[in-house]
Amino acid sequence: GTKTISYGCVGGDFNEVLHAWEKEGGVPRSQRCLDNFKEAFEYCELGDLGFAGDAFMWRNNSHTAEKYIKERLDHVVATQGWCARFPAYRVVNGDPRHSDHRPIIIDTAGAAAVRRN
Template sequence: MNLINWNCQGLGNPRSVRALQDIVRRFNPKVVFLMETKAKVRHMERIKNRMGFANGLTVPSRGRSGGLALLWDRGVDLEIKSYSKNHIDAVIKEQDNNFYWRITGFYGHPETHRRYESWQLLAFLNNQSQLPWLCLGDFNEILSISEKEGGTIRTQSQMERFREVVNYCNFQDLGYSGSDFTWSNMQEGNDCISLRLDRALANQEWVDRFRSLKVHHVADSTSDHHALLISDSTSKRYAKEKRFLRNVGKE
């Protein structure tokens, strides 16, 4: 099962919609989680239909910011459990063997002083189920200084709070292939800042079940974020574009 996670930075621009359509066409995902759609329910419904998805849940934007969407294929047995402006939580039933697992799309608060609310939410979600769990999204935080290049040094306390909730949830980082960073401020030279803000986390039960699934960073041409492709495919299509390739490499 292919899954896509993308902070699309708005779907009001036709170019962004075409970029999403291209990602869907290239990778044929069964589930797509979108952040920062900056879209209302009716607009997202049109986009869902254009992408060819039978089902979807939209958390509408507030003004010109925010907005989440979870889209899934007709053949996916998915039940929404809860949602907010920062998450969508669902359970998927594998039709061939009645195996249940949990998927949570997560968007961390962009404001640093409110990020503790994100970690409280993640800890709360952890206590709601014992199912094998995949949590993916833009967490707006990094786990170590190696996940940032350029700009001021991230404080250890800021990263430690994120590490604490990852450990509390018994998550493993699923790693990645592709660029070391998933976000760039798109500046040049000394002004360029890049971070790995987007990631996929899972508990041991999920990892044991889906060992063949890998995370790929997929370059795009309209958002300052890479998309994440979670797939068991060995295809190299995810690497055909390298939009901020100059940033590859860790501190």
């Protein structure tokens, strides 16, 4: 089929990690799962925008070290067109309040605001 995505940005809980370092504890993700997730983004011409803050967006509620798991399940991805339209973008992983996930803040003028100060 044909793709017609010119620019777009998607963020949220994808319930998967892109790289092995994005998961600590529990059963490791297979390389096949990592590759499939990465290939889905590549097919849609989406690149991970990175982040500032804690890499681990989700943590389980285990109070024992051997069962404690933390993962970067939440990502913000965008097309090159979106990045060109918002060149000063910045993604910040916020502080959790009443959730097991951290909020994702997508600031489209973040770097420009820092440069102006």
